[in-house]
Amino acid sequence: MATYVIGFPRIGEQRELKKALESYWSGKISQDELKKTASELRKRHWIYQKEAGIDYISINDFSFYDNMLDTSIMLNAIPEKYKDIEDELDRYFAMARGDENHKAQEMTKWFNTNYHYIVPELEENMEFKANTKKIKEELSEIKELGITPKLNLIGPITYVKLSKVNGDEEKIIEKLLPIYEEILKEFKDDVVFIQMDEPYFVTNPSKKDLELLKKVYDKLGNIAPIMVATYFEHSNEANEVLSTTPIKGMFLDFVHGKENKIKALIDANKEIGIGIVNGRNVWVNDIEKSAEFIKGLTEAVDMDKIHIGSSCSLLHVPYTLKYETKMDEDIKSWISYALEKLDEIRVINKLVKNEELNAYDKEVLEGNKIAISTRKTSNKIHDKIVQDRVSNLTEKDKHRSVPFEERIKLQHENLKYPILPTTTIGSFPQTPELRKLRRDYKNGVISEEEYKDKIKAMIKECVEFQEEIGLDVLVHGEFERNDMVEYFGEQLNGVAFSQNGWVQSYGSRCVKPPLIYGDVSRPKDMTVEWITYAQSLTDKPMKGMLTGPVTMLNWSFVRDDQSKRTTAFQMALAIRDEVEALEAAGIKVIQVDEAALREGYPLRNEKRKEYEDWAITAFRIATSVVKPETQIHTHMCYSEFSDIMDAIEDMDADVISIENARSDNSLLKIFKERGYKGEIGPGVYDIHSPRIPSKEEIIEQIEAILEVLPAKKVWVNPDCGLKTRKWEEVKPSLKNMVEAAKEVRNKIK
Ligand code: GLN
Ligand code: ZN
Helix, strand or coil: CCEECCCCCCCCCCCHHHHHHHHHHCCCCCHHHHHHHHHHHHHHHHHHHHHCCCCECEECCCCCCCHHHHHHHHCCCCCHHHCCCCCHHHHHHHHHHCECCECCCCEEECCCCCCEEECCEEECCCCCCCCCHHHHHHHHHHHHCCCCCEEEEECHHHHHHCCEEECCHHHHHHHHHHHHHHHHHHHCCCCCCEEEECHHHHCCCCHHHHHHHHHHHHHHCCCCCEEEECCCCCCHHHHHHHCCCCCCEEEEECCCCCCCCCHHHHHCCCEEEEEEECCCCCECCCHHHHHHHHHHHHHHCCHHHEEEEECCCHHHCCCCHHHCCCCCHHHHHCECCHHHHHHHHHHHHHHHCCCCCCHHHHHHHHHHHHHHHHHHHCCCCCCHHHHHHHHCCCHHHHCCCCCHHHHHHHHHHHHCCCCCCECCCCECCCCHHHHHHHHHHHCCCCCHHHHHHHHHHHHHHHHHHHHHHCCCCECCECCCCCCCCHHHHCCCEEEECCCCCCEEEECCEEECCCEEEEEEECCCCCCHHHHHHHHHCCCCCEEEEEECHHHHHHCCEECCCCCHHHHHHHHHHHHHHHHHHHHHCCCCEEEEECCCCHHHCCCCHHHHHHHHHHHHHHHHHHHCCCCCCCEEEEEECCCCCCCCHHHHHHCCCCEEEECCHHHCCHHHHHHHHHCCCCEEEECCCCCCCCCCCCHHHHHHHHHHHHHHCCHHHECECCCCCCCCCCHHHHHHHHHHHHHHHHHHHHHHC
């Protein structure tokens, strides 16, 4: 029995790698200096793991940007267009983030995490060949520390399945196999084994996928000792198939894939890694309970065959609690970051083996027991009033009082907007001056009064601009918000923020997710003052702007001591309180953004219904409280709706705005095929680019929309918030948009 870690974060506990990368990109440090930082970080991370008693430590989990991109380099899957760049590292960065002469490769979310990988672009006739320079370098470094590592590789099937493929996937895998064989041969004698990550197999693999899996690992398994790792869900179909191949064993996620079945693997005498310490969330593991669970397994299986480790790479959690000097002591005691998780893995392992605990282990275990027990009762977590509100929810709380067809008529009377009404998604440019203003206020450099006056002046200017160009439904501009989740999180009970809880999102970018640790409630108004001020400046409807419950959850570390459903309903009630307060203050249109609804979908089809059930219900709890004539909007930042249309319709929003401009109108086809109940604003231009769209092209876009949707349902808006744009871009773009809408309106009248 050994302890293992699937992979370790690399950005650095003080974000050293981020800083070095950004300094290198801006020409402030040399490539050698960047490489030196990287090498120091790798060593530090290996030593941390070694000192914590981890047996199986990885090489090749480090990355300057992303491991999928590293795999592309390892296989020489480099598109022609980057080949003119001589310097290897600069070519790598050009593939990751573009440069003056090269567009970056696409980036997308890694399964259901908030980590983004660089999507490989593969062609059948690419000249694949092995480039193991990076691996060799890391291997020689780790050997100096006296550690024999495992080698992490992304498996060929997951690699190809997650790529953009021009040609036949299977043929490409076929071509890659000999290269993987070569790499395995090169390293098999220097490492304990090779960890092949194949998380693709947690997503309902097809029969064909499984045949491919068999073929690939029948081959590779004979060349070197391989542990196949899957994570984020169970991989039962693959477990079954792989037990018939010559691989050494599998690492499985027993946190998010509790359903993982291991009988076939046991019968085939395979080794099994039990990922029991959560690599995706920050709450302490119940060490004794985990040990009991594994002891239960070892009654049936030879202890030597079982290993204990993290459920997935620790990349998805922050480094260490050491820097959390300001966090509430109780909350801190309920949390484990990567380093604390190493301790948990070690102590669980010792308990299972009945090994004696040293003083430090005892301290870990004692602290853990206290944390587990105080979490059950602490009044910082448990709020009877909130719990009762959730248990007393009835069907009535989940439905608008009258059906859409009736209330939309009342809304038209109430709001009097024209056909093809124009609006925006909420935020206006966040300028450097604005950021400084918020910082100064936060740091106590300026008074609350001065801060509010300045924000209000910006709101005023923004409202005047919107009136001037003739938008129909206005917004206040979100100048007081730094981030759409953080802004609300900071004002809610039950939500905390860390000082140093950084997690890599992509490249050098890190995020610090809020911690939803306790029962959630809203002690006072969160947006009413700003929105009502904005409304006082205009006779046009002012849209109240809130973040929805599902997005709040999906972009946070969510407590694991009650169901997500319950937490979502608590969050929904807190937002509902704000919705009610806005309505009572005279606001007639309220937008509740669910930007992250799509990404929260489970990886397994059979779990989708359950997710939709709580997620959609939470949105409805947040919004159903309003009068029929009050209009509820929602916004979503993506366009792949084909498989979730029923759920979207079920949210029962009166108006939904969505991304469309970047998706070649593919979304519109769905509307043509199945229709849509509510009113809808498919973005008419792309806000992710600084380009200013002309009136003519927006007219064309609106007309394309009108081919598939009846004019009386269509809104005209950009495809997302404008916060990342400059005023010089926003002003002419919106002006063109409003004029385009007017022109089309005149044509169809
Ligand atoms: N209302 C938000 C904004 O305009 C929505 C952001 C988002 O969809 N990510 O910025
Ligand atoms: Zn958006």
